[in-house]
Amino acid sequence: MLKVMIADDEERICKLIQALVDWDSMGMEVAGIAHNGLEAIEMAKSLRPEILITDIQMPGCSGLELIEAVKKSNETLEIIIISGYAHFEYAQRAIKFGVGDYLLKPINKSELHATLQKLKGRVTERKESATDMQQLLQKSENDIRRLQEGLMGQLAEGREIPLSLETMRSEYYLRVECGLFQAFRIQIDGKTEEMSESGMTIVMDKVRNMLERNLHPRCCEMIFYWKNTACIGMMNYKESKRQEIKRSLKDCLNQLEAQKNLYGPITFSASVGSAVGKPEDLPLSIREAAVIIQERLLRGTGRVLDGAPAEGRLHEQNLLEKYLRLMTHAIEVISVEEADAVIDQIKSSIEGAKTVYGYELSELVRSCGHLFLSQLELAGREQEIQRFEERCERCGSMEELFGALRALQRSHLEELEKKREETSIRPIRQAKQYIQNHFSEQITMEEVSSVVGLSSAYFSVLFKKSEGEGFARYLINLRMEEAKRLLRESNIPAAEICRKVGYNDLKHFTHTFEKATGVKPATYRKLYG
Numbered sequence: 056m057l058k059v060m061i062a063d064d065e066e067r068i069c070k071l072i073q074a075l076v077d078w079d080s081m082g083m084e085v086a087g088i089a090h091n092g093l094e095a096i097e098m099a100k101s102l103r104p105e106i107l108i109t110d111i112q113m114p115g116c117s118g119l120e121l122i123e124a125v126k127k128s129n130e131t132l133e134i135i136i137i138s139g140y141a142h143f144e145y146a147q148r149a150i151k152f153g154v155g156d157y158l159l160k161p162i163n164k165s166e167l168h169a170t171l172q173k174l175k176g177r178v179t180e181r182k183e184s185a186t187d188m189q190q191l192l193q194k195s196e197n198d199i200r201r202l203q204e205g206l207m208g209q210l211a212e213g214r215e216i217p218l219s220l221e222t223m224r225s226e227y228y229l230r231v232e233c234g235l236f237q238a239f240r241i242q243i244d245g246k247t248e249e250m251s252e253s254g255m256t257i258v259m260d261k262v263r264n265m266l267e268r269n270l271h272p273r274c275c276e277m278i279f280y281w282k283n284t285a286c287i288g289m290m291n292y293k294e295s296k297r298q299e300i301k302r303s304l305k306d307c308l309n310q311l312e313a314q315k316n317l318y319g320p321i322t323f324s325a326s327v328g329s330a331v332g333k334p335e336d337l338p339l340s341i342r343e344a345a346v347i348i349q350e351r352l353l354r355g356t357g358r359v360l361d362g363a364p365a366e367g368r369l370h371e372q373n374l375l376e377k378y379l380r381l382m383t384h385a386i387e388v389i390s391v392e393e394a395d396a397v398i399d400q401i402k403s404s405i406e407g408a409k410t411v412y413g414y415e416l417s418e419l420v421r422s423c424g425h426l427f428l429s430q431l432e433l434a435g436r437e438q439e440i441q442r443f444e445e446r447c448e449r450c451g452s453m454e455e456l457f458g459a460l461r462a463l464q465r466s467h468l469e470e471l472e473k474k475r476e477e478t479s480i481r482p483i484r485q486a487k488q489y490i491q492n493h494f495s496e497q498i499t500m501e502e503v504s505s506v507v508g509l510s511s512a513y514f515s516v517l518f519k520k521s522e523g524e525g526f527a528r529y530l531i532n533l534r535m536e537e538a539k540r541l542l543r544e545s546n547i548p549a550a551e552i553c554r555k556v557g558y559n560d561l562k563h564f565t566h567t568f569e570k571a572t573g574v575k576p577a578t579y580r581k582l583y584g
Contacts (some may be wrong), residue, residue, distance in 0.1 A: 057178060058086040059171075060102060062095035062109035062121070063137065068162075075164045081171060092116035098559040099125040104132065104176045106117040106171070111138040111157075122154060131181060133174040137162065199228050204280035205251055210341050211280075211287045218334040219354075231334070232275040234293045238328040238340040240348050241311075242283040244356055244451030245321035252514065260316050262311065268309040269394055273299055284449055287344070297330065305359050312357045316480060322451050324348060329363070349413030356451040365414040369408060374401050378423045382464075386430050387422060389471045394464045402457055414465070420456045424463055430465060480505040484520040494533050495557045500526040533557070542580045549576045 061069050069088050072251055078084055086102050089095035092115030099107060107125060115459040119135065125132055133155040155177070158172045181307070206227050209216055223229040241262055259281060271277050273296050279288025291467045292300055304325060311323040326348040328340030350360050378401055385393040401423070405411055424443045444464055450456040485507045490498065503526070504514035519525050519555070522533075534556040541552045549559050556565035569575050574582065 057083045057106060057110065057175060058102060059083050059103040059106045060087045060089070060095075060104040061085060061100060062089040062092075062098075062113065064090050064109065064110065064113050066090070068110070068137070071162060072167070075162065076165055076171065081168075081175065083171070083175070092118075092121045095121055096124045099132070100128050103129060103344040106133045106135065106155075106174055108135045108137065111136050133178060135174070137168055146414065148258040153455055196498075203227055203229065203278045207267075207278055207280045207287055208282070210289075210338055211282065211345070213338070213342075216336060216338075220334060223334055228346075229278065229291075230276045231291045232293070234275060234291060235297065235330040235332060236334055236337045236340065237290050237292075237300075237313050238281075238337065239288050239290060240326045240344040240346040241286040241288075241308070242326075242448075242451075243286075244351070244352065244449050244455070245319055246319070246323065246449075258321070259286075261314070261318075262323075265307045265310055269303045270300065274305055283445055285348075287341070289341070301327075301359075308357070308359055311445045321324045324351040324356045324451065325361065326350075335397060346414045349417045351412065351414040351451055352416050352456060353451050354413070362410040364414065367410070367412045369405070369411055369415040369419065372408065374403055374404055374419060375422055375426070377401070377404075379426050381422075382427055383430060386427075386468070386471075389468055389475060391465055391472070394468055395461060396463070398457055398461050402453075405453070416453060416456065417447065420460050424460055427460075427464055427467075431466070431471075479517055480521060482514070483518055486518065487522075490530060490533060494530060494537070494559060495555055497557065498530070505563055530557075531571070532565065535568060538564075538568060538576070539572065539579065539583075543583045549580075552576070 061072055063069050063072075065360060069090075073085055076083075076472055083106070086104055088100045089098045090113075090114045091580070094115065095107075095113070098114070109118070109121060113121065113200060116124075117335060122136075127135070128534075134170060137160060138157055139160045149450050153458045155174050158170060158436055190426055199431065220231055220233070223231045235253045243258060255308065263279075266277070266279065266286075270290065274292045276291040277288060279286050281287075290300060304327065308325045315323060326344045328343035328347070331337060331340055347360045347363060350364065351358070354360065369564070378397060381397040381400065385397055400447060403417075405416065405419075421444065424447070425440060428439055428443070446459045446462075447456060486503050489503055489506050490536075501511045504511040507514065509517065515526060518529070522529055538552055538556045541547055541555065542549075549565070551560045553559075553564040556564070556569070565575055568579070572579055
């Protein structure tokens with residue numbers, strides 16, 4: 056609704072204007088009424104109406120003074136002046152000050168309606184134009200931000216991009232200056248997969264706000280982008296700001312750590328690469344920050360890490376080859392316990408090493424995960440590797456990192472065990488169904504194993520493992536249960552029952568029945584029939 060304000064010292068004129076217009080249907084409302092010039096000025100400042108209808112002559116100040124005053128506080132205000140013939144020349148002068156239109160007394164309803172409609176069109180057009188311009192500016196800003204984030208993403212991925220002050224300014228619209236360039240990385244660790252999308256957005260916004268508030272004012276330029284749970288960025292600042300930048304980054308991390316319990320089971324860490332004097336050397340600083348952040352796995356989270364680690368010697372222990380050899384056997388026998396023991400051995404070797412760096416540990420565990428998955432006949436292996444990599448990125452300690460590898464192994468080995476059991480159970484289920492349908496016949500274990508496609512030896516072992524008893528005992532029990540049912544529920548002679556449950560020899564049947572139940576068939580019928 057457009058806000059309309061009426062200013063006239065005559066109350067009857069104000070009421071007349073209100074009565075002449077169906078304000079709702081025009082999408083307008085009368086927001087306020089003033090009865091003198093000074094009151095009108097103050098009311099216009101507070102209400103910020105889109106349209107002002109005012110008498111040319113009012114007590115308190117002249118009409119021109121009123122128009123000049125309200126236009127200063129609200130340049131886009133549309134004004135309709137009301138004038139009698141005696142002040143017609145005065146009204147014409149007022150139009151030069153930006154008055155939208157004027158009406159002569161007595162006020163004509165249709166003329167007032169047409170004037171309001173015309174001014175409404177101006178206001179609407181101006182608002183739409185302002186909105187379009189704002190959207191255009193916003194789109195331009197978003198495009199530039201995406202361009203800059205894309206630059207950081209490509210640099211973080213190791214792409215070779217020619218960089219100089221000129222290209223950064225002209226091609227990426229960065230306000231860089233001569234000075235230092237330094238990469239940084241802020242890592243969020245923990246069970247971020249348990250957080251909702253909106254919850255993770257809140258955390259990322261908090262990181263962004265901290266950086267904007269603590270670092271950006273001290274930098275000539277700063278850009279960053281998000282890759283999963285890592286914020287990767289670049290700072291450009293004057294040499295004189297080096298220590299201040301270092302303190303500000305630490306303050307930023309301390310504030311995030313102080314509030315981490317609000318977000319759930321997560322921690323924050325930060326790393327910085329070397330400060331370099333040329334944009335061309337920025338990729339080196341980015342690579343260093345990515346390596347240094349891995350030191351949190353050994354030194355702990357919640358701190359700013361710097362200083363590139365030395366070349367590691369963990370590879371000399373050939374732990375990857377050892378893992379592959381031991382894990383291959385664990386997979387062959389599908390043993391979760393054996394696979395867990397392999398991890399324990401690798402972990403023990405690392406803990407016994409004199410010097411280990413975080414990046415070595417990370418590379419080793421990730422490589423172990425890749426090797427493990429490569430040994431499986433797995434559909435969608437690339438996606439599984441990607442999920443494992445993302446899980447490793449969220450690990451803030453050696454325990455969590457090995458925990459991710461252990462979880463990967465267990466999930467797949469348990470799935471293999473389940474499939475193996477299903478494969479084993481299926482022929483036994485088929486065998487039991489066949490026995491149920493044919494137990495009155497002279498069936499043998501060889502016959503049943505042949506029906507389900509297994510060797511009799513393997514079938515015997517599998518059947519006993521599944522049912523807890525051998526094939527012969529299972530068949531006897533099934534036949535005896537059916538014999539007991541027939542003795543209880545029918546008057547069929549024992550000799551006939553003997554044949555119905557698969558025995559040709561009545562004496563043998565009677566002996567077997569007595570052994571199973573403790574009584575002869577005739578006695579059983581007397582007791583339970």
